[in-house]
């Protein structure tokens with residue numbers, strides 16, 4: 311079963327690699343990091359088995375629902391890791407040569423779902439780390455802009471089914487990102503951002519009496 315036909319454009323099994331060579335930050339993309347049938351499998355399993363919730367947050371004195379569904383796993387207060395998430399995490403970690411202790415799942419149900427311009431939250435140890443972002447499902451645009459430099463062109467990266475995007479540790483210091491709404495007919499998309507929420511040092515300190 312091929313849920314998301316756009317990846318049929320690529321040769322089966324071939325990873326297409328792009329290094330965006332951003333000033334001051336690492337941003338790298340592997341398309342078809344997960345073969346199509348594996349990506350179809352994970353999309354379905356994560357869509358059906360994740361306890362999705364719609365968070366609300368305060369904006370201009372009003373509580374507004376996020377235009378997407380989310381779930382946190384791992385870290386101090388996330389849900390317990392599940393077998394499929396541990397499988398995906400192990401593959402991403404082996405590729406990125408780093409280990410993650412939390413993952414945020416976003417489910418964009420259709421083109422009305424989005425995430426506004428932001429850079430990712432500063433982890434508990436007060437510095438940014440590598441973030442690995444995996445996409446299953448419909449392709450959505452991932453926009454990137456420099457926080458201060460107008461001479462650095464904005465990027466629009468289509469994140470395809472089974473892709474892996476690696477954001478280096480300085481990415482959140484210098485850049486913001488955004489997934490805009492789209493008027494095009496769009497199926498669901500699940501994004502996983504694997505994060506390092508606390509450095510080993512923080513854990514070591516926490517385990518001290």
Ligand SMILES: O=C(O)CCC(=O)C(=O)O
Pocket residue numbers: 414416425430443452469487488489501503
């Ligand atoms: O869906 C995406 O590709 C990005 C999600 C994101 O920026 C986030 O969860 O912080």
Ligand SMILES: [Fe+2]
Pocket residue numbers: 428429430487
């Ligand atoms: Fe983000």
